[in-house]
Amino acid sequence: MISKIFDSLRESLSDVPDGATIMVGGFGLAGQPTELIDALLDQGARDLVIINNNAGNGDTGLAALLAAGRVRKIVCSFPRQVDSHVFDGLYHAGKIELELVPQGNLAERIRAGGAGIGAFFTPTAAGTLLAEGKEQRHINGRDYVLEYPLHADYALIKALCADRWGNLVYRKTARNFGPIMATASRIAVAQVDRIVELGALDPEAIVTPGLFVQRVVAVGAAK
Secondary structure, eight states, X not given: OOOOBOSOHHHHTTTOOTTOEEEEOOBTXXXXXXXXXXXXXXXXXXXXXXXXXXXXOTTSTHHHHHHTTOEEEEEESBOOOTTOHHHHHHHHTTOXXXXXXXXXXXXXXXXXXXXXXXXXXXXXXXXXXXXXXXOEEEETTEEEEEEOOOOEEEEEEEEEEEOTTOOEEOOGGGGTTHHHHHHTEEEEEEEEEEEOOTTOXXXXXXXXXXXXXXXXXXXXSOO
16 A cells, blocks of 8 residues: 655654755745754754755744754755845855855756756846856847756655645645655655545645655644
8 A cells, every 4th residue: 555654754854864955845934844844953964955945034944954054055046034144144154055046047947857857048147147157048139048957855845735645735825846846856755734535635636746745744733
C-alpha cells in the first residue's frame, strides 16, 4: 500500500545532509511552512543553500534558521524588508551569500527546473547589474538575458490537505511557489493541516499530484 505519510516533522527531515539545497515555499508568511522550518532548525543540518521568495521575517521561521548560522547562501527576490534585520546583519557582516533574482525570473527558473528546460531567455534584468556576466542576445528588437533553471534536494511546502498518495490541495493564494517547487526538487515534503482518506479530494481541486510529493506530515489536529 502506497503511503507517503510521516508520523512526525522530525522524521520527515531526518536525512537532510549538510550542504543541501532547499526550496522553501511561501510569499512572506503566506504559505510559509513554518513548522517544517522549525523542524529543520532542530534537525541540525548546516551549510545550507535556501531558495525562497524572501530572506525571512522577524526572528522566527526562516529568520531563525539564518540566525542560527545554518545557511551559507540564499537565493531570493526580496532580501530586505522592514523586519529582515537578521538577514541584514548577516549580509553586512559577510556571513551569508546572496543571489538576487527578480521575482518573475525566480518563479520561471524554478518552473524550468521542474519542466526539464535547459535554459531560457528573458528580458527581465537586461541592461542592469543583474545581467553582468550572463549571456545576452538581441531578439526582435529587445535585449534578453540567458537564465538557468533552479533545482533542489528538498522542497518544504505548505498545503491545506493531502491524501496518503501525496495529492495536495492548497488554501487560495497560500499555494504560491509550492506547486513548482515540488516539481523542481528531488524530495518534496509537504506539511498539511489534515490528511484525508484516499478518494476524498476532488480531482479538479488537486493542484499538486502525488507524483511530485514524496513525504506528507500533518501539523493540524486531525491526521
